[in-house]
Amino acid sequence: MNTLREMIEKINMETNFSGELRFNEPMAAHTTFNVGGPADLWVKPGEDFFPRYTAVLLKEARSYGIPVFILGGGANIVVADRGIRGIVLDTSGWMGWSVLPPGKGKRQDGDWICMGIRSGTTVDAAAEAAAGLGLGGLEFLAGMPGSVGGAVWMNARCYERSVSDILVQTEFLDAAYILREIPFRAEDFAYKKSPFQDMPGLILSAQFRLAPRDREDIRGEMEKHRQDRERKGHYRYPSAGSVFKNNREFGKPTGKIIDELGLRGLRQGGATVADYHGNIIINTGNATAADIRGLVETVGDRVYTALGIRLEPEILFVGDWDGYEGIPTRDVLS
Structure with a gap:
């Protein structure tokens, strides 16, 4: 952590940093699932010098051996309960x-x-x-x-x-x-x-x-699309929308496959397969990242056992999942 602090202080002095920066920032505040432990460092550069600052940050992070995770809207990821080691670069200040x-x-x-x-x-x-x-x-x-x-x-x-x-x-x-x-x-x-x-x-x-x-x-x-999303329950609870990709070779949407196996309402801890859509997993209020990942794996296994087909997760699992086997974890930049 001292190395990280030294590096970021050096960069910020050289670039006259403008924006937001916090150590041990809970990632639950930056994802639509509302789960995820702390990032060692979360940084959101201001708009005025985003490209220049980002180039310097990525270059220095590589030289120090510190990984960087690029955060967009946090809408398709599950961050580990242990959080993310290294730097989370939040791009939400770069708009226009x-x-x-x-x-x-x-x-x-x-x-x-x-x-x-x-x-x-x-x-x-x-x-x-x-x-x-x-x-x-x-x-x-x-x-x-x-x-x-x-x-x-x-x-x-x-x-x-x-x-x-x-x-x-x-x-x-x-x-x-x-x-x-x-x-x-x-x-x-x-x-x-x-x-x-x-x-x-x-x-x-x-x-x-x-x-x-x-x-x-x-x-x-x-407006028609927004109403359709609302009708399908996309906004009722914290979620990441569709969990699994659709595959035309399966002959029907993934949500229908899960529905027909009676998996709506299947629960692990605070994570539940929505009772209104088979391909949405929701955080009912106290879910952990491990709950969500475990439930994704359980649904996938149930479908494979019943039908012999492998569902491919659409959501990405990122951060410090050390020792957790199963669905692959997406690497951060290093």
């Missing part, structure tokens, strides 16, 4: 968007406008901003928790639309701390897969191909 000149980042012909959005912007705010400009294409993200950076990283999908359907290019700070513009290539993306899942570095912003559309039509579709 702009409409680019015609032809910038051109992906294909047609009447469209390219909109650049910073990675810390929530996807719901991004959809609202586009609607205000009369630009359609982001409606399917309305009401979804999480950040633009996380949505690109995961290639978020809902209502038969994926981020890759509208992505033009991504601004990426790579492992050599070089800012790169990575053009969209269809072959690099698949169902909830993106090339960034295998690339160390940080998504700084993304450009999206949007089309002029009547503002009222856009807002009507957005």
Whole structure:
């Protein structure tokens, strides 16, 4: 911890740090599941110098051998009860968007406008901003928790639309701390897969191909999606939305598979399979991260035993799960 303090004090003096910074910050306050132990250091750089500070932070952390976890909206992760060792870099201070000149980042012909959005912007705010400009294409993200950076990283999908359907290019700070513009290539993306899942570095912003559309039509579709999410119970309890990915080869949605096996209401500690949706696990108020992970594994095992199919978790398990076997833990940057 002393090494971490020394490093961050050195960086902050050199960069004239502006933002928020806390040691032993409970990650439960930064995830939609409301679980997770303390991060050794949580830092949220201010907007004015986010890219420059981030590049310095990542470079110094590597030289000191200190891992860094990139936090977006905290909407698709379960942080271990022991927390996260090293640094949590919170991108939520890096927000904003702009409409680019015609032809910038051109992906294909047609009447469209390219909109650049910073990675810390929530996807719901991004959809609202586009609607205000009369630009359609982001409606399917309305009401979804999480950040633009996380949505690109995961290639978020809902209502038969994926981020890759509208992505033009991504601004990426790579492992050599070089800012790169990575053009969209269809072959690099698949169902909830993106090339960034295998690339160390940080998504700084993304450009999206949007089309002029009547503002009222856009807002009507957005409201329809928000009401659908509310009706399905996405906002009733702390959760991460869908737990498992859908697989077309299974012949039906994962939630229906779980429902038909009578697993709604299955419980472990304070974690429960929602009684209104088989593919949502909720924190009823006192769940631990271990409760959630254990329940995810139990549901997966029950489905495999009954049907011989393996469900793939969509949520990521991050942090200090030392000694815990089962579902793989997502590594942090180091």
